[in-house]
Amino acid sequence: DQQVKQNSPSxxxxxxRISILNCDYTNSMFxxxxxxxxxxxxxxxxxxxxSSIKDKNEDGRFTVFLNKSAKHLSLHxxxxxxxxxxxxxxxxSGDFNQAGTALIFGKGTTLSVSS
Amino acid sequence: KAGVTQTPRxxxxxxxxxxxxxxxxxxxxxxxxxxxxTPGQGLQFLFEYFSExxxxxxxxxxxxxxRQFSNSRSEMNVSTxxxxxxxxxxxxxxxxxxxxxxxxxxxxxxxxxxxx
Numbered sequence: 001d002q003q004v005k006q007n008s009p010s011x012x013x014x015x016x017r018i019s020i021l022n023c024d025y026t027n028s029m030f031x032x033x034x035x036x037x038x039x040x041x042x043x044x045x046x047x048x049x050x051s052s053i054k055d056k057n058e059d060g061r062f063t064v065f066l067n068k069s070a071k072h073l074s075l076h077x078x079x080x081x082x083x084x085x086x087x088x089x090x091x092x093s094g095d096f097n098q099a100g101t102a103l104i105f106g107k108g109t110t111l112s113v114s115s
Numbered sequence: 116k117a118g119v120t121q122t123p124r125x126x127x128x129x130x131x132x133x134x135x136x137x138x139x140x141x142x143x144x145x146x147x148x149x150x151x152x153t154p155g156q157g158l159q160f161l162f163e164y165f166s167e168x169x170x171x172x173x174x175x176x177x178x179x180x181x182r183q184f185s186n187s188r189s190e191m192n193v194s195t196x197x198x199x200x201x202x203x204x205x206x207x208x209x210x211x212x213x214x215x216x217x218x219x220x221x222x223x224x225x226x227x228x229x230x231x
Binding site for chain 2: 034043044045089101104105
């Protein structure tokens with residue numbers, strides 16, 4: 001079963017507007033969440049993260065919101081730029097009584113920002 | 116700091132062969148994780164090494180193995196290759212913080228493996 005879900009495979013936004021990418025998770029043991037951006041033929045690039053003790057984290061144009069009761073997080077990009085066009089992955093990790101950290105990824109959302 | 120490097124970037128093998136992929140983490144990072152990305156399954160965790168010890172393993176068959184050296188460089192090996200092993204193999208490094216388990220992983224560019 002998929003523990004991290006990105007239900008929108010794609011999103012199209014105009015330059016300058018807000019992009020909102022959504023992610024849902026099922027495992028309440030997850031306590032750390034990350035967003036990565038990926039271009040074709042490259043590895044994922046870390047964007048922003050949030051710990052479960054917070055409900056918001058901001059870094060420049062990127063803000064991540066976490067709603068633990070709904071098991072939902074979202075990434076807001078404001079303003080969106082054509083260079084933001086890429087695949088965005090949501091990832092989660094948790095302390096499952098074992099050493100180490102494995103990231104569980106969603107299937108990704110392709111963001112297209114048009115000028 | 117230099118980022119995570121992976122070699123080779125592209126590889127073509129035939130069924131039944133074995134392959135070894137290499138990863139050099141960011142300087143100072145002691146944890147190296149490996150992931151497989153395929154169109155159907157997305158990004159899936161293979162295993163993690165920390166201080167030369169495997170401390171976490173994903174749900175992959177024993178044909179997939181790895182190791183880590185004293186300088187934190189890591190290799191993964193896939194034996195008896197199958198067509199379904201064609202994928203992008205990604206390595207990620209991180210430096211666990213004292214008292215905190217969760218840490219951010221930084222990815223390399225990946226090795227694209229094609230099995231014919």
